[in-house]
Amino acid sequence: MQTLETIQAVRKQVNLWRQAGETIGLVPTMGALHAGHQSLIERAAEENDHVIVSIFVNPTQFAPNEDLTSYPRKLEEDQALCEKAGVEVIFHPEPQEMYPSGFDTFVEVHGTTEVLEGASRPTHFRGVTTIVLKLLQIAQPDRAYFGQKDAQQVAVIQQMVRDLNVPVEIIACPIIREVDGLAKSSRNVYLNPAERKAALVLSRALNLAQQRLNAGTREPKQLIQLIIEEISKESLAKIDYVEIVDQKTLQKVETINAAILVPIAVYIGNTRLIDNFYWEAK
Template sequence: MIIATTIQEVTDQINAWKAEGLTIGLCPTMGYLHEGHASLMDASVKRNDRTVASVFVNPIQFGPKEDLATYPRDFDHDCQLLEAHGVDMVFHPEPSEMYFDDFCTYVDMDVLSKTLCGKTRPIHFRGVCTVITKLLHIVRPDRIFFGQKDAQQLAIIRRMVRDLNFDVEVVGCPIVREADGLAKSSRNTYLSPEERKAAVILSRTIRLGQEICAGGERNAAALLEKMKENLASEPLADVEYVEVVDGLNMQPVEQFKEGDLVAMAVRIGSTRLIDNFTVGDPMIQVR
């Protein structure tokens, strides 16, 4: 596996692969990889001749009071996982490689970035769109892979690619969960043993929401009331939001349909966790 730390190294290798007519998949990550990330690599390896993963903790998507400095990092472990899952090249740049000292050009989006996580993380999606735009220009992939756990991010990238005419296919991959249902996340490592037990309230509430939808409920207020009641049963859960939004534009809806998104952000202790389901998707398996 090639380990590249500079943009020039990546573009030289991409040019060589493209000269051979090879297809390229890109899996952007911030590292501290787990089985959820591995599922993206597996999907890319299956559908492309070559797979590139980025491991880059993107500073411009973190707010001033967020966890940039403490975000977990273990590049040696990341490389072992990437190589085991067939990744051909990992791009691991320093922030100075991605952003000049006087960097002042950003990719921003209206509407989709204003709801859900965008309400409390106002600069987050500007940072995401900017770094993904740069990676798309650097790697020039045929396909780019994202997890459904970050459903708003996935919707935003799909819209950005459409609006700005990027020649790339955006592939969404299912949420990967622990045996008890908790969605895999690098931030799960922040949880104490007590908090880890409490955190399963998210996936159990997701399962409850799915059961209510499967029973025919389509009124958002009725669904959210029951889901919030369930979250309130866990003393350590501090709910930031539980919302039902249109699956394409991320705007709240009163009556929902298949393809719409039910999403939540909940703090367990100081750790912010997210989870979601798409109405009509198969139910998650939660013990």
């Protein structure tokens, strides 16, 4: 396994694989890898001849008041996980490699970005789409893998790829959870023991909504209220948003008669966590 720090070095390796007619899977990450990332890497290894993992804490998707400087960075641990999971190249650039002096071009996707995370973090998706398009251009993968925990990110990237005719298949992989139900996240390390226990309210509230859906409830307002009431029982939790939206467009639905996404964002102490589930009638 190689850890490469320059675009030129990655392109050189990619060109060799392309000349041999071999397929490439890309897993974009910000590092601090966990079992969720590992599941993406393992699937990429199953479906492609070669796997590239990018590890880059992307400054353009963080607002000034967010956790860019404190975001966990664990390169040696990440390298060990990648090697075990079958990665051949880690792309680990410095910020100036991706955003050199004079950089002033950004990718903006509209419609799917103004709601949910985009409403709470207005500059976030411009940074996400820009860095993902750059990584797709550099790695030229056949397939790129993303986790469904960031469901809005998946929808936004799918729209970008579709609108800009990028020749890559975007593959969304299921959320990986702890045994007690908490969705795996690099930000879970911020939680102290009391907050870690309190964070279980996210998956508990979503499970209640899923059960109610399976029992026949089709009114979004009832389900949203159910989720809010459950989360409000936890004193350390502060709700950012609870929504029920169309799975593809991410727009609110008045009644549930098609595939939906139920996303939530909740502060546990100072740590902002997201979770969700997809649902469609059987």
